[in-house]
Amino acid sequence: MAFSGTATYVATRELSMAVNAAVQLQKPLLIKGEPGTGKTLLAYEIAQSLGKPLYTWHVKSTTSAQQGLYEYDAVSRLRDSQLGDGSNRVGDLAHYIRKGKLWQAFESEEQAVLLIDEIDKADIEFPNDLLLELDRMEFYCYELQQTIKARHRPIVIITSNNEKELPDAFLRRCFFHFIRFPDxxxxxxxxxxxxxxxxxxxxxxxxxxxxxxxxxxxxxxxxxxxxxxxxxxxxxxxxxxxxxxxxxxxxxxxxxxxxxxxxxxxxxxxxxxxxxxxxxxx
The missing domain is CATH 1.10.8 (Helicase, Ruva Protein; domain 3)
Known part of the structure; x- marks a missing residue:
């Protein structure tokens, strides 16, 4: 299956080639371009065109890489233990694990499309903190003492508005395409x-x-x-x-x-x- 745009999204030949090249290489596709040129929408259209589930992670200035993996809700567990919850869930750490978008995409029953939107909004170390996870498609959950591996390697679309430079180590792991303003x-x-x-x-x-x-x-x-x-x-x-x-x-x-x-x-x-x-x- 190859992407060539949809009925509602006009993809140039160069953009279609970039998407399909990233899929073949199994590398994240890093998309840059002027605001309003359809960078974010591209992931939605790829998912629709290829018939795949979509997981979207919209990055903010306060977003950490850990949030894309999982978050451990220690406060809720402490509260439950103090209130004497009669159930066994206090001893079940999995109950207090909030799965992030990467985890959700990794455990999808079929290959998914994962959008990491506006990665340049986060701290400069944010891309580096995801190097291992995006490269090996796995990460370790310390609370569960378990390695979470992707069932199917997702198609990763990463957008950037060029607000800050991305690390070279991160760029080496991506296929890059700049969406030029349409003629x-x-x-x-x-x-x-x-x-x-x-x-x-x-x-x-x-x-x-x-x-x-x-x-x-x-x-x-x-x-x-x-x-x-x-x-x-x-x-x-x-x-x-x-x-x-x-x-x-x-x-x-x-x-x-x-x-x-x-x-x-x-x-x-x-x-x-x-x-x-x-x-x-x-």
Whole structure:
């Protein structure tokens, strides 16, 4: 079975090759790219396309590698013992073990897809703390004195927003792919998946506006794919046509619902200033 995208996710040839190469090599696939280019969504689509269960581990700044393996709830065990719980569960340490996402993926009855999302949000040592587990697909539970081994090696998808550099030792164990921002042709395919009945003239004009805004070098944050999808949805709900956008262009006025594309006041002020000076960013 090979991944080539789904009915709701347009995967370029390079991305499909990267996914399938990582699966063949049995290495984690490290995905980088601009926010909004579908890095996180990729794991969901791989699971759907290949018919496999999905386990998602969304990393935060306070997340530790141990949480992905398991956590021992010593507080609950102490409370139960103090309350004189009549059951035998106080002596059963397994009752107080909370399985993490890696453990859950390891014990899956069939090969699973494991998403480790935004790994660069955690402490710099976080990736190194997972080297052995991701390499050997096993870890040791000290409380149970048991080695937990993967029944089936999961397909591991790791995303990063490049907020910090990842250790070389970790990178050596991954297959890397950078999702480049879609060109206009690919973007039209992506929009077409979401809005199959979008008039071609409106599609053409919306693409022109979107890419021209992205071409403004001084922008603090360039609009992403997901923001384009939101903007087009608003245009359709409001009944905005390509003629309306052309009229606004002729009057040097900003397009409607610009807040779906630009997310800070500096960029909004920049676009307003360009229009007032007769600039044509789109």
């Amino acid at each position: 206009r042709e690919t973007m039209e395919q992506i929009v077409g998946v979401h809005y199959p009945d979008l008039p071609q003239e409106l599609m053409t004009k919306a693409m022109s506006v979107f890419y021209s805004i992205r071409d403004v070098r001084a922008l603090k944050k360039k609009p992403s794919t997901s923001e384009l999808i939101d903007w087009i949805r608003l245009l359709l709900v409001a009944g905005v046509t390509h003629d309306d956008l052309n009229d606004l262009d002729a009057l040097n006025e900003l397009p409607p619902y610009l807040g779906a594309l630009l997310k800070n006041e500096q960029d909004t002020d920049l676009m307003t200033a360009l229009r007032r000076k007769g600039g044509r960013p789109y």
